Amino acid sequence: MTHLFERTSDVSGPSPVIKASAPGRVEILGNHTDYNGGTVVGAAIDLRLRVAVRxxxxxRIRMASTSTPSRFETTLSTYRDDDGPDWTKYTLGVADELMMYAGGGTGTGFDLLVDSDVPSGAGVSSSAALELATGxxxxxxxxxxVDLNALIRLAHRAENRYVxxxxGLLDQAVCGAGRQDALVVVDASEDRIDTVPFPGETRLVLCSSHVRRSLAHSMYETRYSECRDAHSAVSRLVPGLGALADLHPFDxxxxxxxxxxxxRRRADHVVAEEDRVTRFLDLLRSVDGSTGSLAAAGELMTASHRSSQTLFENSCPELDFLVDRFIEQPGVLGCRLTGAGWGGAVVAWIDGRFDESSLAAVTEAYAEQFDAQADARFVRPSDGARLD
Incomplete structure (x- = not known):
């Protein structure tokens, strides 16, 4: 971690260095429901992205990352036209939103250096972590x-408008509002962010496939449009329908x-997923917190992945293989893809019966099947974005 701040000679200027960080996140349940007016459950994880700004x-604006030797330079008057590496769009988008908030400008350029433990292209929101830390x-x-709640929404606008x-709001909300040993609940219908306790006797495993994905050039926009079309079509039959996720499975x-x-497949997924989220939260909030409740909640996670496979069609063979291998192991409560899909990672919810040998069984099977490595690690819910 310290090598970021040892490179402050790369960040030159008259003012002190300001340090901030934000975590990656996993999506526990609620796949593609946030932009459909539904509820999503996620967790900030104990992998962080850090920035140093002066x-x-x-x-002038100068930006660099410890993961690449190149540096991008632009100015406050030309940054919208200058073409930089993809990752710089997230920092510049947040800067753009903040300058609009400030009434059109700040008058001062900045140098920014990024260092990250959050893997990119793995579906764990390295982009949102970069937005929140930069913001x-x-x-x-x-x-x-700007307070944190407003900054979360500002970062969300930056990704929508600039990038x-x-x-939806999931990524920025979880990376911003995460809490140690808690899950973040994002209710898009009421624009509300809450937390619920994470069962202390359980853990999470993040397992990245070797398939990377990019939201801006993926099927994400196609699914977004299909959901809008599905909502429009159903609205002609159900007057006053607010959002696709407002439908009941009976509808x-x-x-x-x-x-x-x-x-119909897209609508079936969104509506059933919203129902799964409701039942999942009811189980977590149950008074007894019994093993049976946790097992039932975990089954909803796995059912979510099956819906992504067959109805929303945003999984891929590599993710399906990982889910299948995880749920074969003792101690796995549930497993599903995390994030938009089409590659990236899966998240498994585990209890004490799952150990290092269990994890090795999954990754070794993956290597044999695909002649590639799956990057797996144990993670826990962590605190959200902060000044360091």
């Missing part, structure tokens, strides 16, 4: 006094035959 006495640091640098990904059974087959 103000300048001119309008906190620039907010402090420019003395804007061009029509994502899709009744009105589904009137939909295009592809749109």
């Amino acid at each position: 103000g300048r006495d001119d309008d 906190l640091a620039l907010n402090a640098l420019w003395d804007l006094n 061009g990904v029509p994502c 899709t059974a009744v009105y589904g035959p009137a939909l295009d087959p592809v749109l």
Whole structure:
């Protein structure tokens, strides 16, 4: 971790270095429900992305990452037109939103250095972690006094408007509002972010496939459009329908035959997923906290993945293989893809029966099947974005 701050010679200017960090996240349940007006459950994890920022006495913006030797330079007046590496769009998008918040500009450039333990392209929101850490640091640098809740939504707008990904609020909310030993619940219908305790006798395993994905150039936008089309079609049959996730499973059974087959599969997934989230949270909040309740909650996670396989069609053979191998192991309560899908990672929810040998059995089977390595690690719910 310290090598980030040993490189402060790369961050030059008259003001002190400001340090901030944000975690990656896993999505526990609620796949593609956030932008459909539903509820998502996630967890910030104990892998963090860090930034060091220093103000300048001119309008230059210089950005670098410890993961690459290159450096990108632009200015406050040209950053929207200058073409930099993809990761710089997330930092510049947040800077752009903050400058609009400040009334059109701050008058000071900055140098920014990034160091990360959060794997990119693995479906654990390295982009949202970068947005939140950058936002906190620039907010402090420019003395804007934007609170964390507002910063979460500002980062979300940056990804929608500047980066061009029509994502929901899940990633920024979980990376921003995460808490140690708690799950984050994002209710898009009421724009509310809550937490629920994470059962202390359980853990999570994050297992990344060797298939990377990029939201801006993936099937994400296609699914987003299909869900909008499904909502529009059902709205003609159900007047006053607010969002696709507002439907009851009974509604899709009744009105589904009137939909295009592809749109029906998308609607069936979203509506059933919202129902799974409701039941999952009821089980976690149950008074007894029994093993039976946890097992039932875990089964909902695995059912979510099966829905992604067959209805939303956002999984891939590598993720399906990992889920199949995990749920064969004793101590796995549930397993599913995490994030948008089409590659990336799965998250397994485990109890004390699952150990290192269990994990080795999964990764060795993956290596034999695909002649590639799956990167697996134990993780726990962690605190969200903060100034360091």
